[in-house]
Amino acid sequence: MKFEAVIGLEVHAQLLTDSKLFCSCSTKFGAEPNTQVCPICLGMPGVLPVLNRRAVEYAVKMAIAVDCTVNPKSVFARKNYFYPDLPKGYQISQYTEPLAERGRLDIDIEGGRKKIGITRIHMEEDAGKLLHGEGPEDSGYSFVDLNRTGVPLIEIVSEPDMRTSEEAQAYLKALRDIIVYLGISNGNMEEGSFRCDANVSVRLAGERKLGTKAELKNINSFKFVRDAIDYEIQRQTDLIESGGKVVQETRLFDSSKGVTISMRSKEEAHDYRYFPEPDLLPLVIEAGMVEALGAALPELPRAKRERFVAGYGIPAYDAGVLTSTRELADYYEEAVKRTDDPKATSNWIMGELLRLLKEDNRDVRDCPVTPENLAGLITIVKKGEISGKMGKEVFEEMYGTGKTPEEIVKAKGLVQISDEAELSGIIDGIINANPESVERYRAGKTQLMGFFVGETMKATKGRANPKLVNKLLKERLG
Amino acid sequence: MELTSLTIHELSERLSRKEVSAVEVTKAFLGRIGEVDGKTRAYITVTAEAALEAAERADGMLARKDDVTPMTGIPVSVKDIFCTRGIRTTCASKILGNFIPPYDSTVVKKLKGSGAVLLGKTNMDEFAMGSSTENSAFFKTLNPWAPDRVPGGSSGGSAAAMAASECAASVGTDTGGSIRQPAACCGVVGLKPTYGRVSRFGMVAFASSLDQAGPFTRDVTDAAIMLKVMAGHDPLDSTSVNMEVPDYRSFLAAGCKGLKVGIPKEYFIEGMDPDVEKAVRDALDVLKGAGAELVPVSLPHTEYAVAVYYLVATAEASSNLARYDGVKYGLRVNEAGNLLDMYKKTRDSGFGGEVKRRIMLGTYSLSAGYYEAYYKKASQVRTLVRDDFSAAFKTCDVIATPTAPTAAFRLGEKIEDPLTMYLSDIFTISCNLAGIPGISVPCGLILGWKVDEGTVLRTAYAYEQATEWHKRRPAI
Known part of the structure; x- marks a missing residue:
């Protein structure tokens, strides 16, 4: 029997606003516990939420970037459940009337492109964090840190359009790239500012009806997305093949063991008792706002990639690397307009520049070599003023000192x-000093050309123009 | 006449003419509280020291003629549902018995800003759930007119404090009648403004889409003065109305000649207390005598209002009260040392019976499988109730009805029978569902269209001018 997997992703991204979704507390990561809180995000009696305009703008940008229809009116709703990291006893989210719906995101797969539907994008607030005591004095206790409470999130829900873990990973990466390009989130999975749940089911190939799904949680890296989904597909397939039945449940991915573990069944699922949030008016988004934000949207990764291939004539692979971040792409474009040699510029960036940045764990924004200086170096090498090998040495020095190549x-x-x-x-001096070698060369041992080149380089401390050396030697040696 | 029996505008005149100082006025009220509050039990907390300091500041303002308002130096009380910075705010619940907010509610901030003097916090039904103030977790408040009767509720402490001259004005909240019904029970003026006219920030939430703060006063002029101070857009409350606040006193003199007063037939029902019906009919005659035209109107969905209210209000309450979980502030009962047990014991011992009943009702009506039939259906019928008023106000300027189906009932009379207690609000509830303003004066209720408090006050004032009720004080 051949099985097919059906995968949909629910992605949460923290928005990079300075303040929280419903109060003016800072959203900065890593502060001392409970130092970025106020009566509003602490859920004290009688306080009320006031919506952060910037967060709405960010969410609308994302909606436009993935071709969603932004609803002229959306409604905040309360999602009710008890947990110590949720001070109000409910999370303000959106439910039946989300911010945006019906979008798409294209991913590259083997042999072409695939459209992944986006069901909806909605806004909500993040919860806080629980830290469980481990020391001798505080084990058995839990500590509540509410700094993260109320940080704005968007949730992006895909259609169940993916069939393999590779597709899921490609979708997740493409989504992350867009978010980072838009500058609305840092897309950091390790810090938890970009999180993913996966709905996975399997069915017999050719079957139209969907199988029973499991929701996978705690997937916090791009690698784990594939690991978790692959494990789950195998688990469900084995289960069905051995005559069992998949039950609808939430499962937790344990990355240390590479397995998914049952967390709660459908029967134990929460009843969140959603209802419209009476403390907030419906969110009305004027068409003018969507237009203005759409017009100001930066070029997105796919469009940039395609333009680099078409406009600069560089290979798709190069374009992919160069457009991996907006900053690197900008760097490339700044350099290339001065070198007029797209491929050489790409080679320098993909080779030397990225290697050194990676060694230093440094961002291209902090690169000591400016695009102007890199272009200068490429031009000098191209003109033959220095050799490519020397160029690499010069580049390292430029990187170390920030000086110009000149x-x-x-x-x-x-x-x-x-x-x-x-x-x-x-x-001439070298030829005169090595009559024997000249003889042998002329007798047919042409491999000796390397010896003469080497001698010339030694004599010039490597500064001789290699092309010219070759030409002159050939003339003289006949 | 005793200082404590005077209206705001009478006191304000004497203060500005320097016939009396704010400190003297405040001391008079504190003295009165000391004298009678042992009987009425209107206050949960009296803030004598802070009140005297505020009075001194008010005297300074009066002396310098600096930012003086009609409220400068006027001693007021607020229901213990309004957060007061540094002053315990209990909502008459054990679960908030030790809660001291680090912030002022917008209403309190505005009152302080106007130079008013806060005397203390008044008793109420726990979390504003009730119609008799018998649901206070601390003690019962008595009706100053008849100590065996309830003062109404949920803002019974405020109404009783007014009737017993323990403050010059008070602020209550009205979710389904909690200002107007106790005002009627205690023979004072109670105004529920348009939903959103007064900020809800810092007012402990019961049912967010219905809650509205409003004043208790001795007469209609005072209600106009208080509303002017309290009303206005608040950037901290997204649901607050963003419109200019008029000088409500300027509406009063116009009289009610030519005003069309709608009389909804659904409010004069069989089985109504004959004394109440007669009193209201007499009041309507007074309006007619003052030149108003009485016109019949119909509010056909009135019979569903109580049911709709108890689904919507309890649903919102079940969510609003989820935050009292023992984790962050207020009561925590943690015996077994595990989370679930702490939640259960804290909420079990922290909430009273009526609050628990409403949390359960609301949780039920929002639950999967019941939401459509209960909460959602109720929200739809609520729209019909609102449409009723919208249609009726096309043919009239204000609507007049009784405030409550009976006069103040006896203590203990309905407390064991929640359904009968819920029916005490039958005439006041629709107004909250529709979000419109209403004022209760002795004796009757006048409703107006949204943000038309001006016409409501003007009608009430014309009625008041033709009667003597507002001048009467109980002997206590």
């Missing part, structure tokens, strides 16, 4: 010897 080349006396007369003199 300064370094000059200070080190690295300028390539491209003067024919000067090189001819040196080469």
Whole structure:
């Protein structure tokens, strides 16, 4: 029997606003527990939420970027449940009338492109965090940190359009890239500012009816998305093949063991008793706001990638690497307009630049080599003033000191010897000093060319223009 | 006449003419509280020291003629549902018995800003759930007119404090009649403004889509003065009305000549207390005598109002009261040392019977499988109730009805029978469902269309001018 998996993702992204969704507390990550709280996010008696305009703008940007229809009116709703990290006893979210609906996101798969439908995007507030005591004095106790309470989130719900864990991962990455491009979230899965739940079911290939799904939680890396889904597909397939039945439940992914574990069954599922939030008016979004935000939207990853291939004529692989972040793409474009050599510029960035940045764990925004200086270096190498090998040395020095390539080349006396007369003199000297080798070369042992080149480089401390050296040697050796 | 029997506008005149100081006025009220509150039990907390300090500041303002308002130096009380910075705010519940808010409610902030002097916090039904103030977790408040009777509720402490001259004005809240019904029971003026006219920020929530703060006063002029101070848009309350606040006193002199007063036939029902019906009919005659035209109107969905109210209000309450879980503030009962047990014991011992009953009702009506039939249906019928008023106000300027089906009932008379108690609100509830303003004066209720408090006050004033009720004080 051949089985097919059906996968849908629910993704939560924290929005990068300065203040929380319904109060003016800071959203900064990593502060001392309970220092970024006020009566409103603490859920004290009688306080009321006031919606953060910036958060709405960010959410609308995301909706536009994935081709959703932004609803002119959406409604906040209360999701009721008891937990110590939820001070009000309910989370303000959106339910039957979300911010935006019916979007799409295209992902690249083997042999082309696939459309993944987006069901809805809605806004909600984050909950706080519980820390469980582990020391001798506080074990058995839990501590509540409410700094994160009320931080704005968007939830992006996909259609069950994915069939493999690779597709799910590609979708998640594409979504993350867009969010980061828009500058509305940092997309950091480790810090929990980008979180993913996966709904997974399997069915016989060709079957139209959906199988019973399990919801997987606690997936906090791109790798784990694949691991968790693959495990779950296998588990469900084995279960059905051995005559069992999949039950609807929520399962937790244990990344240390690579398995999913049952957390609660459908019967134990919460009844959240959603109802419209009476403390907030319906959220009305004017068409003008959608238009203005849409017009100001940056170029998105796919469009940029395609433009790089078409406009610069670089390979799709290069375009993919260069557009991995908006900053790197901007860097490339700044450099390339000065070198007029898209492929060489791409090679330098993908090779030397990214290698050094990675070694230092540094962001391209903090790169000591400016795009202008990189372009300068590429131009010098291209003109043949210095060799490519020397260029790499110069680049390392530029990276270490922030100096211009011209300064370094000059200070080190690295300028390539491209003067024919000067090189001819040196080469003549070498030929005269090695009559035996000249004989053997002329007798057919042409591999000796390398020896003559090496001698010339030694004599010039590597500054000889290699092309010219080759040409002059060939002329002289016949 | 005793200082404590005077209206705000009478006191304000004497204060500005320097016939009396704010400190003297405040001392008179504190003295009165000391004298009678042992009997009425209107106050949960009296803040004598802070009141005297505020009175001194008010005297300074009066002397310098600096930012003086009609409220400067006027001693007021507020229902213990309004958060007061640094002053215990209990909502008459054990669960908030030790809660001291680090913030003022907007209403309290505005009153303080106007120069008013806060005397203390008044008793109420726990979380404003009740019609007799018998549901206070602490003690019962008596009706100053007849100590064997209830003062009404839920703002019974405020109404009783007014009737017993323990403050010059008070602020209550009205979710289904909790200002107007106790005002009627205690023979004072009680105004519920349009939903959103007064900010709800810092007012402990019962049913968010219905709750509205409003004043208790001795006469209609005072109600106009208080509303002017309390009303206005609040950036901290998204549901507050964003409109200019008029000078409500300027409406009063116009009289009610030519005003069309709608009389809804559904409010004069069989089985109504004949004394109440006669009193209201007499009041209507007074309006007619003052030149108003009485016109019949119909509010056909009135019979569903109580049911709709007890579904919507309890649903919202079940959610609003979820925050009292023992984790952050207020009561915590933690014996077994595990979370679920703490939740259960804290809420079991912290909430009284009526509050628990409403939390359960509301939780039920929001539950999966029942939501459509209860909460959602109730919300739809609520729209019909609102439409009734919208249609009726096309043919009249104000609507006049009784405030309550009976006069103040005896203590203990209905407390064991929640359904009968719920029916005490039958005439006041529709107004909250529709979000419209209403004022209770001795003796009757006048409703107006949204944000038209001006016409409501003007009608009530014309009635008051033709009667003597508001001048009477109980002998206590």
